[in-house]
Amino acid sequence: MPIVANVRENFLFFPLLSRAREMHCKGEGKKWYHSKFSPGLARRSCTGHGGDSIHARYPKADDFNMVTDCLWGFDLGGTKIEGIVLAPGPGGEVLARKRIPTEGDRGYGHVLKQITGLLESMIADTGISPKSIGMGTPGTLDPHTGLLRGSNSQHLNHRPLNRDLEDRLGIPVWIENDANCLALAESESGAAAGLEPGPRVVFGMILGTGVGGGIVVDGKLLSGNHGIAGEWGHNFLDESGGPCYCGRSGCVETILSGPALERHYRSLTGNRQTLEQVSRLSESGDANAQKTITRLVRYFGKGVANVINLLDPDVIVIGGGVGKVKILYSRGIEEAAKYVFAPRLNCRIVPPELGDSAGVFGAAYLNRNGQPA
Numbered sequence: 606m607p608i609v610a611n612v613r614e615n616f617l618f619f620p621l622l623s624r625a626r627e628m629h630c631k632g633e634g635k636k637w638y639h640s641k642f643s644p645g646l647a648r649r650s651c652t653g654h655g656g657d658s659i660h661a662r663y664p665k666a667d668d669f670n671m672v673t674d675c676l677w678g679f680d681l682g683g684t685k686i687e688g689i690v691l692a693p694g695p696g697g698e699v700l701a702r703k704r705i706p707t708e709g710d711r712g713y714g715h716v717l718k719q720i721t722g723l724l725e726s727m728i729a730d731t732g733i734s735p736k737s738i739g740m741g742t743p744g745t746l747d748p749h750t751g752l753l754r755g756s757n758s759q760h761l762n763h764r765p766l767n768r769d770l771e772d773r774l775g776i777p778v779w780i781e782n783d784a785n786c787l788a789l790a791e792s793e794s795g796a797a798a799g800l801e802p803g804p805r806v807v808f809g810m811i812l813g814t815g816v817g818g819g820i821v822v823d824g825k826l827l828s829g830n831h832g833i834a835g836e837w838g839h840n841f842l843d844e845s846g847g848p849c850y851c852g853r854s855g856c857v858e859t860i861l862s863g864p865a866l867e868r869h870y871r872s873l874t875g876n877r878q879t880l881e882q883v884s885r886l887s888e889s890g891d892a893n894a895q896k897t898i899t900r901l902v903r904y905f906g907k908g909v910a911n912v913i914n915l916l917d918p919d920v921i922v923i924g925g926g927v928g929k930v931k932i933l934y935s936r937g938i939e940e941a942a943k944y945v946f947a948p949r950l951n952c953r954i955v956p957p958e959l960g961d962s963a964g965v966f967g968a969a970y971l972n973r974n975g976q977p978a
């Protein structure tokens with residue numbers, strides 16, 4: 606199925622943009638300027654909806670402040686790329702949203718084409734263009750080399766994704782790993798937003814197939830010297846976790862990731878079960894499932910206490926599949942309190958609110974975040 610046809614059903618179209626597009630195509634605004642962006646993008650901005658395909662002009666910011674200040678975010682995942690356009694301002698509504706397959710097996714160059722194609726089709730559909738885009742990726746952009754590394758999507762590793770996209774698109778591209786995007790999104794419009802008193806330090810944790818994290822301080826991401834701030838998944842936790850893909854052993858990820866816990870249950874029983882099933886079996890009295898969940902709770906407490914002692918966050922949001930195990934928010938917190946260097950644990954540990962949307966929302970907020978702290 607053609608990409609555009611495939612994603613069109615997921616596309617949300619709002620009256621404001623409809624009006625903006627109409628004005629853009631009919632030239633009602635009368636004022637145009639030559640975009641500093643890629644002429645390729647500008648020329649194609651009116652295709653696909655009956656407009657003149659040689660409009661190499663954009664409406665002036667004066668006419669469409671609301672539109673030109675929209676936040677554009679892209680979540681580059683292993684299987685899909687999702688794009689979103691948010692209205693400017695706090696809690697901006699979703700103006701457009703699209704999804705296409707990544708098709709990473711066809712190589713890095715193809716993924717670049719997919720991203721560019723998605724952006725172009727959203728420009729064509731909305732009639733507006735971004736001033737910059739944010740992008741969440743698996744893996745980390747090394748600030749010293751400009752190359753992506755540590756991605757489980759192998760085709761992205763050792764590639765200058767940021768530079769390549771900026772060359773193609775002609776606009777600034779802000780890239781952060783998916784854990785940082787989750788932290789920013791949950792801080793700005795998710796579980797940590799609207800809390801009283803407002804949190805200064807938010808730790809967004811991914812506890813799923815992999816284990817990672819991101820740190821937001823006073824509303825801004827903290828990326829760190831190596832771009833690894835918040836990456837607690839490869840802190841040492843216990844030798845019983847065994848070898849880790851990173852080359853070390855006993856990392857947090859070897860004990861607290863979903864696959865690690867499922868492996869543990871299998872080692873006790875010989876049975877293959879998902880963590881969700883193990884959690885249910887535990888509640889219904891299965892002794893080996895209870896052992897597995899007890900292992901999760903105990904090491905969660907130790908691992909999270911290490912994060913709290915170092916960062917002392919006001920809020921921890923737990924994203925990822927393991928974060929759905931409800932006992933973490935009761936016994937898990939009690940266990941963490943045992944190891945925290947404080948008489949009582951005030952840090953709020955909460956489930957996420959944005960679910961799978963956190964990545965793409967966080968990516969959009971990167972445009973406001975600007976240069977990370």
Ligand SMILES: [Zn+2]
Binds near residue numbers: 838839850851853858
């Ligand atoms: Zn490791």
